[in-house]
Amino acid sequence: MSEASCDFVAGRENQVFKVKGDRGTFALRIRRPGLRSVTELRSELVWLDAMDRAGLSVPRPEPSASGFLLETVDGHQVDLVGWLDGRPLGRSREPLELDNPAGIFFALGRELARLHDASDAFVPPKGFLRVHWDADGLLGDDPLWGRFWENPSLDAETRNLLLTFRSKAGEELKRLSSTLDYGLIHADPVRENVLLDGDCLRFIDFDDGGYGFRLFDIATALLKNRKEPDYMTLKANLIEGYASVRQLDMSRLGLFMALRAVTYVGWVVPRMGEEGSPIRNTRFVADACELCSDYLRQSAAI
Template identity: 30%
Template structure:
């Protein structure tokens, strides 16, 4: 599988850093990740000229892993083992000695929602389709509450570190191995530093509105606790990270109009985020 990296998304050194964590997760934590296939000169990241004269692109070639994306028709069953796998990744991240020069971006509140100096990494949620004055009022209250709660939650090393940041079903491959079911984790392009619980929010991308989500979150937490502890303070903020991701996805839809998924979700997803925001605000302000 050849990944042709987008332009201007990663700072220098970020792509080799991603590949270093992939290697470490596979060799040290037993997480199945794709191996990088080097070029004939041994390079793992190859910069390729654009035949049309545009900016050269960085490319990485990965091995093809077997398996299929888990189906969405039984999320409760899928999310308990996903919680356990996520905890194993977090345990590794907490203790891993990162190589010199390791660099990845952050998924903190400013990166998600922007600052007075500019929008967030995926743009501004205010620019998304379907966001009029009424929707903007609700989502502004949501952003303010999320920033407040996350500020009090803090970024101590037990809560904030290196995460996958896009650990949804589309980035898992399930196959049958000699020892039973094998789950592979792919697409670490967004991995970086953030709250560990953000990986739960990312796992629920685009399905946050389903009626079974409370049960799904309980299943994820059970799986997580089978490997690593979740404090009472952590559990009190699980929905905070679901809404954090949801608002970030609203911004993503607004800045990725040329992507099929964003076009299909469109204004309905953005307006529907207001209903989830109101439910969250009724219990978390």
């Protein structure tokens, strides 16, 4: 592909380039050092390959000339995956602009269920390694996205609220973990990671994908849409779409909405120096306070 064109696309977690050549169009990714181990990166690509073979519309890994899905170039881990056409479902903090929002959210729920089904059917090879969005990964001493209760912007009242949530939610997860649906999940199906291409719905950006509660994917898909005027309809359609493929107990969705919200309060801490982060932080903390308070009130009422 030495004659292919190569254009910069994005550079937050990974450096991503759009590559166009005689073989087609691809995304060339230079993976961010330290974000994932080599074993984790290879495992992601093996999983993506299996999901593509199962009929999901996901980036299909392309082997190098040596036959490997991941190569080391000048000390950087690099991979190549198929470019997926389509436009994002939406942009954060902007109103959704969809011709058929109910139908699209039904399709989103259906495709998440198909992803979970295909992931359950996937037999990971020896050495397969991905992160775990389990009780420790969400609420332990070293959560995957950071110690949210130590966000330096929190006042005493807010910190106490998040600590109380952490304790109560941890107790509930420990009690329910053996009964909740758990397996490989996308973990970040936000608007920007869902592409619409006609009637086709595609998932991109599996960087955070790993083992987790299936409700975590549902909560993530819904969280940033809570301010939409027809949110309750969107939520109902997403759940209906999921149920059209597989069953999932939604009774603990409020817990997972709060769990997803607090992850952002931890995630933003090392990014406080980035442009716009103080505003994002304020929004993340407000969302977490609202959802954690809702969860604690509902728990007290049971």
